[in-house]
Amino acid sequence: MYDDLFLFARVARCNSLTQASRELNIYQSTLSRRISSLEKFLNLKLFARTSNQFELTYPGRKLYEQIKNDENLIQSHIMNALDSENVIFGELQIMLPQALSLVKVTPLIHKFVNKYPRLKLKIFYQNHEVNLKNGSFDLAVISGIPDQPSQKIKLIYGAKLAAFCTPAYIEKYGTPNMNNLNEHRFVVSLRDHGEIINRAILRDIKNGQIFEPQVDYQIACSNFFHNLKLVESDEFIGVTFLDILQESLDSKRYVTVLDDYEFEKINFYMLKRVENDPRINLCAEFIEKCFTGN
Structure with a gap:
């Protein structure tokens, strides 16, 4: 009965059988049948069904008021009664940072989807401002604090940056330093929404002096x-991020420059569309572990 209560709570919260079936990624007919099963078990009419409406009855409203804040508790009972692999289903839309995920998340995703074979992931490798309240994504990892003050966020990783080039570049153009940066050619990052990242904060490792250079760019x-x-x-x-470069640095494919300075770390934050969806929470826990290595 716990899983039927969970489905009932979701339909009541959405105030729509169609919307709830989309969120849960199950057929409306299946969802309707499960609600009917719960009504039969309780011997109560929970929803008034018409051709255009699907509204709570008085008993249905009373039941929803009792359980609306306990979806997590209900799902916990489900997890205890069944294998979680069989309970977690549906589809999640996730936004992950393009570069850092290449070494932090993507190599491990197969373990997660193998554990939850009924769960589908749509992964967008992007990095831009996102408002999860509009339903575009269920889960996002972004750099920088979002503008929406009401959005709950969690810091999950601080990534170190490094400037790098090939050994052949050094032979051609010499080694850059803080005084001749604009004599060198930098390719800078362009975020998905058009922001150009050509400024950085660096700290002199020896004396702690802070520099904020802005480099000219052609690309x-x-x-x-x-x-x-x-x-x-x-x-x-x-x-780019030192995590990504490490293997290529070890093989001497690239070399780092500006080694007397330390770049300010780039903080990555996790955002969730809702806090009480077990699918989102499991995926969020997995992604956080990917970043932290714990």
């Missing part, structure tokens, strides 16, 4: 892989 690129190709032309310096 701003929104795709990490294309940025790499531009750097590999031996004509540009790029800036």
